[in-house]
Amino acid sequence: MIDIKKIREQFPILQQKVNGKPLVYFDNGATSQKPEVVIDAIGNFYKTGNSNIHRGVHTLSRLATEQFEQSRKTIATHFHIKNEQQIIFTSGTTDSINKVAQGLAKHHLKSGDEIILSTYEHHSNILPWQLWAQKNGGVLKVIPLLEDNSLDYVAFENLFSEKTKLVAITHVSNTLGLITNLQKIKELTQKYNVPFLLDGAQSAPHMRIDLNQIEPDFFVCSAHKMYGPTGAGILYLSEKWLGTLPLASTGGGTIKTVTFEKTEYAEGALRFEPGTPHIAGAIGFATAIKFMDEVGMNHLYEHESYLVNHAQKALKQIREVELYGANDHKAGVISFNVKGQHPFDVGTLLDKYGIAVRTGHHCTQPLMQCLGVQGTVRISFAVYNTIEEVDFFIEKLKKVITMLQ
Amino acid sequence: MKIEDVEKEILEEFEFFGDDWEAKYEHLIDLGKSLPLIEAQFKTEENIIQGCQSRVWLNSELKDGKMIFTADSDAIITKGMVALMIRVLSGQKPEDIVNAKMDFVDKIGLKEHLSPTRANGLVSMINRMKKEAILNIEK
Ligand SMILES: Cc1ncc(COP(=O)(O)O)c(C=O)c1O
Numbered sequence: 006m007i008d009i010k011k012i013r014e015q016f017p018i019l020q021q022k023v024n025g026k027p028l029v030y031f032d033n034g035a036t037s038q039k040p041e042v043v044i045d046a047i048g049n050f051y052k053t054g055n056s057n058i059h060r061g062v063h064t065l066s067r068l069a070t071e072q073f074e075q076s077r078k079t080i081a082t083h084f085h086i087k088n089e090q091q092i093i094f095t096s097g098t099t100d101s102i103n104k105v106a107q108g109l110a111k112h113h114l115k116s117g118d119e120i121i122l123s124t125y126e127h128h129s130n131i132l133p134w135q136l137w138a139q140k141n142g143g144v145l146k147v148i149p150l151l152e153d154n155s156l157d158y159v160a161f162e163n164l165f166s167e168k169t170k171l172v173a174i175t176h177v178s179n180t181l182g183l184i185t186n187l188q189k190i191k192e193l194t195q196k197y198n199v200p201f202l203l204d205g206a207q208s209a210p211h212m213r214i215d216l217n218q219i220e221p222d223f224f225v226c227s228a229h230k231m232y233g234p235t236g237a238g239i240l241y242l243s244e245k246w247l248g249t250l251p252l253a254s255t256g257g258g259t260i261k262t263v264t265f266e267k268t269e270y271a272e273g274a275l276r277f278e279p280g281t282p283h284i285a286g287a288i289g290f291a292t293a294i295k296f297m298d299e300v301g302m303n304h305l306y307e308h309e310s311y312l313v314n315h316a317q318k319a320l321k322q323i324r325e326v327e328l329y330g331a332n333d334h335k336a337g338v339i340s341f342n343v344k345g346q347h348p349f350d351v352g353t354l355l356d357k358y359g360i361a362v363r364t365g366h367h368c369t370q371p372l373m374q375c376l377g378v379q380g381t382v383r384i385s386f387a388v389y390n391t392i393e394e395v396d397f398f399i400e401k402l403k404k405v406i407t408m409l410q
Numbered sequence: 411m412k413i414e415d416v417e418k419e420i421l422e423e424f425e426f427f428g429d430d431w432e433a434k435y436e437h438l439i440d441l442g443k444s445l446p447l448i449e450a451q452f453k454t455e456e457n458i459i460q461g462c463q464s465r466v467w468l469n470s471e472l473k474d475g476k477m478i479f480t481a482d483s484d485a486i487i488t489k490g491m492v493a494l495m496i497r498v499l500s501g502q503k504p505e506d507i508v509n510a511k512m513d514f515v516d517k518i519g520l521k522e523h524l525s526p527t528r529a530n531g532l533v534s535m536i537n538r539m540k541k542e543a544i545l546n547i548e549k
Contacts, residue, residue, distance in 0.1 A: 347486065350487045354435065357435065404432075408439060409486060
């Protein structure tokens with residue numbers, strides 16, 4: 006078991022009060038809080054290590070380059086990748102998906118081609134594909150939901166055709182916390198020989214991810230949801246795409262030689278990282294990954310599952326609560342509504358008790374339409390959340406329900 | 411009643427709750443529940459003020475030189491706030507509405523609902539009320 010009290014002590018922000026009450030932070034799906042080690046790593050880089058990377062002959066530049074490239078290795082190892090060049094630094098999940106969409110649009114996607122998405126998708130994994138589809142006469146096909154809000158894998162298989170060029174799917178629904186069946190996705194994409202992009206924005210913070218075993222073509226996630234800084238994330242490319250994905254953008258730092266006529270590009274990750282990257286962000290991200298690895302991804306998942314199950318059980322006992330996608334196999338997220346009440350009202354009153362939740366459509370409007378609601382109240386956990394916080398939340402939610410009636 | 415007098419009345423009403431935010435919000439929720447609903451015919455797309463989360467419908471007309479506002483919201487706390495705005499501004503002369511400072515919201519400790527980042531559409535509602543008033547001064 007992990008010592009949550011010790012973990013909490015590492016997060017300065019959790020020590021403060023909000024509206025005069027101790028902060029209960031249940032909005033980790035939007036962004037997690039940062040431990041002191043991450044804050045220090047970023048601060049120390051600017052205090053003692055700041056310098057631009059690559060190309061520099063002086064000591065600081067060399068050290069900064071080493072630290073930056075070491076961060077790439079740390080992240081690669083965390084995701085069970087041997088060749089760290091397959092990890093591209095980006096500004097986050099959204100940026101990563103756009104890089105893939107713009108790259109594929111240059112060469113691999115043609116008019117009439119089809120891309121399969123799921124009903125769960127975050128707008129960030131819809132809009133880049135929709136933009137391509139609208140401009141180029143492409144088609145987006147959507148995996149529907151079953152009664153229990155899990156994905157319909159039979160219907161999924163029926164969506165494949167010889168025009169299917171990509172499956173872009175989330176690993177975990179950011180609204181429901183439900184986990185997609187990777188086995189099934191891998192099986193089908195291999196059977197029909199279609200590349201697949203896995204959106205790990207909501208899975209990477211909560212569970213062990215072995216990319217060597219999942220074998221996606223593309224994997225994306227954001228540091229800020231994983232105890233790291235905002236403005237940093239990764240795009241993982243399979244060996245095949247590392248050499249062949251067309252560039253979405255280009256510029257300094259990506260090359261071997263340049264003349265005005267012609268450029269010879271660098272090999273590996275650098276080709277995809279034009280301009281000065283977010284060096285402190287990459288270092289902070291790697292530090293956050295080390296923090297997670299020290300806790301242990303399995304411990305982390307176990308603890309959060311315990312919180313989810315405890316909370317779901319309690320919520321099920323409240324007559325006025327309607328749960329969405331309640332299931333024991335989840336990644337840190339619960340969505341619900343209080344029957345007859347607007348989620349905004351519930352969230353506003355919980356906030357008065359110092360409880361931070363998210364309300365609204367969670368950037369998944371198509372999923373909301375499918376659930377037949379305007380929005381939900383979402384609570385999402387991180388490793389520093391406690392059973393006591395869940396109990397406090399349940400107690401106050403009951404109070405809120407009485408107030409609203 | 412003049413705008414300042416209505417504001418004073420609301421202030422006194424809320425002073426009664428002191429620091430008890432729960433009682434204050436319960437009152438706000440009650441106000442939301444008691445707001446006379448806007449007539450169905452006015453609940454149009456045109457009259458929607460889109461907040462990011464809760465929505466507000468606002469209708470206005472000029473009657474005997476005074477602005478009459480009716481409104482609704484799909485969130486009850488927003489509706490309570492809407493009820494307060496209407497109590498202060500409805501039935502007033504357009505020029506008085508344009509000049510109203512609405513700082514009573516701050517004084518009763520509910521200013522957070524009027525922050526520009528607030529997702530409830532209230533700031534836009536006040537702007538819309540003032541705009542309608544301006545149009546009616548010009549008439
Ligand atoms: C499933 C999913 N995909 C993509 C994103 C976008 O991530 P970011 O805003 O960090 O780019 C999010 C963030 O909420 C998400 O939950």
